Amino acid sequence: MLNLTLARIATTVCAAVSVLATGAELDPRARSGGALTTPLADSNAYAVPAPPLSAQQTQLFALGREAFDQRWVPAPQLGGPWGFGPTANGNKCTVCHEGNGRGPAPEQSGQTLRALLVRLSVAGANEFGGPMPHHDYGDQLNDLGVQDLVPAEGHATVNYTEREVAFADGETITLRAPQIQFEQLRFGAIAPSTMISARLAPPLIGLGLLEAIPEETLLAVAKQQATLGISGRPNYVWDVAAKKEVIGRFGLKANQPNIRQQVAAAFHGDLGVTSDYFPAENCPEVQKECRVLPPGGYPELTTRNIDAIQFFLRALAVPARRNLDDPMAQRGEQLFAQAQCAACHVPEIRTGAYPALPIGAEQAIHPYTDLLLHDMGEALADGRPDFKADGREWRTAPLWGLGLSAKVNGNASLLHDGRARDVAEAILWHGGEAQSAREAFRAMSKRDREALITFVESI
Ligand code: HEC
Numbered sequence: 284m285l286n287l288t289l290a291r292i293a294t295t296v297c298a299a300v301s302v303l304a305t306g307a308e309l310d311p312r313a314r315s316g317g318a319l320t321t322p323l324a325d326s327n328a329y330a331v332p333a334p335p336l337s338a339q340q341t342q343l344f345a346l347g348r349e350a351f352d353q354r355w356v357p358a359p360q361l362g363g364p365w366g367f368g369p370t371a372n373g374n375k376c377t378v379c380h381e382g383n384g385r386g387p388a389p390e391q392s393g394q395t396l397r398a399l400l401v402r403l404s405v406a407g408a409n410e411f412g413g414p415m416p417h418h419d420y421g422d423q424l425n426d427l428g429v430q431d432l433v434p435a436e437g438h439a440t441v442n443y444t445e446r447e448v449a450f451a452d453g454e455t456i457t458l459r460a461p462q463i464q465f466e467q468l469r470f471g472a473i474a475p476s477t478m479i480s481a482r483l484a485p486p487l488i489g490l491g492l493l494e495a496i497p498e499e500t501l502l503a504v505a506k507q508q509a510t511l512g513i514s515g516r517p518n519y520v521w522d523v524a525a526k527k528e529v530i531g532r533f534g535l536k537a538n539q540p541n542i543r544q545q546v547a548a549a550f551h552g553d554l555g556v557t558s559d560y561f562p563a564e565n566c567p568e569v570q571k572e573c574r575v576l577p578p579g580g581y582p583e584l585t586t587r588n589i590d591a592i593q594f595f596l597r598a599l600a601v602p603a604r605r606n607l608d609d610p611m612a613q614r615g616e617q618l619f620a621q622a623q624c625a626a627c628h629v630p631e632i633r634t635g636a637y638p639a640l641p642i643g644a645e646q647a648i649h650p651y652t653d654l655l656l657h658d659m660g661e662a663l664a665d666g667r668p669d670f671k672a673d674g675r676e677w678r679t680a681p682l683w684g685l686g687l688s689a690k691v692n693g694n695a696s697l698l699h700d701g702r703a704r705d706v707a708e709a710i711l712w713h714g715g716e717a718q719s720a721r722e723a724f725r726a727m728s729k730r731d732r733e734a735l736i737t738f739v740e741s742i
């Protein structure tokens with residue numbers, strides 16, 4: 284009875300939001316997510332569902348949104364579902380993805396990390412071709428444990444070193460590069476041979492549309508890039524449910540095949556919550572306290588929960604492009620094409636069939652990504668392979684909605700580890716296959732650089 288009433292309230296609230304979010308009146312060029320576009324450009328811009336959802340879908344979306352913001356606790360504590368830990372990096376998804384946006388990067392050297400995860404691995408590959416976890420710490424440093432019962436694995440802080448880069452016109456800009464330092468490591472030092480990858484929580488909009496892009500389309504983009512001297516290639520990763528290797532789309536190295544597995548991996552790696560996908564607690568052999576804590580269930584994540592979060596993420600709309608008629612943004616769009624930013628940050632792609640959410644099917648979308656891996660040069664390299672991605676490759680970051688990031692939750696740090704404080708810094712870090720694009724930007728007049736940035740912040 285109570286459940287029913289709650290569901291009704293949720294349905295009513297969401298129906299109201301859907302009406303608000305209808306993008307029907309938008310200029311077709313502004314429909315970044317096709318039918319899944321919202322005109323909202325405020326702190327809710329990343330938080331509304333694709334309009335219109337059926338009553339049943341609206342209810343599932345509301346459930347997913349709730350589960351995404353739900354605090355998990357270790358059994359048998361009160362205050363949430365059981366399953367947190369025994370070690371973790373957060374107790375709910377929104378710790379790192381507040382408002383479904385990107386996470387905060389540490390502002391200064393010495394600060395501990397929150398939304399910046401440190402992935403660890405040693406040489407070799409696991410049985411599925413993925414990274415080989417560290418023997419004593421697993422594949423991610425967990426900086427939370429359970430009070431009085433299970434110690435955190437340790438802590439990490441960043442140390443920024445700064446350097447100046449000059450534009451062709453003489454103006455300079457300061458870039459900061461983070462270096463990870465470990466503290467209070469509970470199970471011994473982390474050897475210098477360990478491969479370390481710091482990754483900042485990315486925004487979570489339009490993921491359903493990215494899931495709906497046909498694989499052939501991505502392969503065709505890769506082929507076309509080759510004619511431009513750019514060598515984007517897909518990652519191929521292990522699909523746990525299908526028990527086979529498939530193309531990767533999610534994660535900063537396209538290291539997850541689909542939203543569902545990405546969600547299960549986040550529950551397991553970030554919250555310590557087990558699922559059908561990852562049924563074993565993440566407790567390496569030396570972590571005795573971790574191994575004896577009773578789990579919160581077998582598994583801890585219910586199918587209902589993962590179904591709901593999967594749907595919620597699939598149905599999150601993309602904010603509409605703004606400033607279509609601004610001459611600066613229009614000039615910036617030309618420069619974006621001229622500098623070959625558009626070779627990787629692909630302006631328009633068509634989704635294919637998408638039975639999971641048919642309104643996302645067969646849509647012209649403007650994600651400004653190709654979901655492919657690119658060698659971004661030594662300066663951005665993490666030196667840590669992830670399935671077929673090597674230590675210099677990253678997935679092209681989608682640029683849609685980027686200009687609203689600060690409005691959503693105050694965080695606007697860019698690149699895989701949040702080192703760039705704005706768009707200009709992000710571009711100046713580009714190297715490898717994107718070196719000539721970076722140089723084109725560096726050579727632009729101040730006015731053109733501003734136009735390019737205006738454009739990037741309007742999409
Ligand atoms: C401690 C911070 C943190 C927490 C907590 C967290 N995430 Fe993430 N999330 C990240 C990072 C970092 C990445 C990039 C991971 C990678 O590249 O391997 C990510 C990536 C993702 C992606 C892929 C996005 C894309 O563009 O490919 C999804 C989906 C996601 N997280 C969902 C979740 C869900 C659901 C939860 C809660 C169960 C969650 N996250 C909890 C930090 C976090």
Ligand code: HEC
Nearest residue numbers: 622623624627657677678679680697698699709716717720
């Ligand atoms: C060879 C492919 C390629 C080209 C060309 C390229 N980029 Fe990128 N871009 C990437 C990849 C890959 C990333 C992610 C790198 C990382 O996270 O370390 C990225 C990240 C970014 C980001 C940060 C986004 C975020 O959410 O963190 C911005 C902004 C950006 N690119 C803008 C541009 C602009 C503007 C140009 C043209 C001057 C350009 N890029 C050219 C591949 C490319």
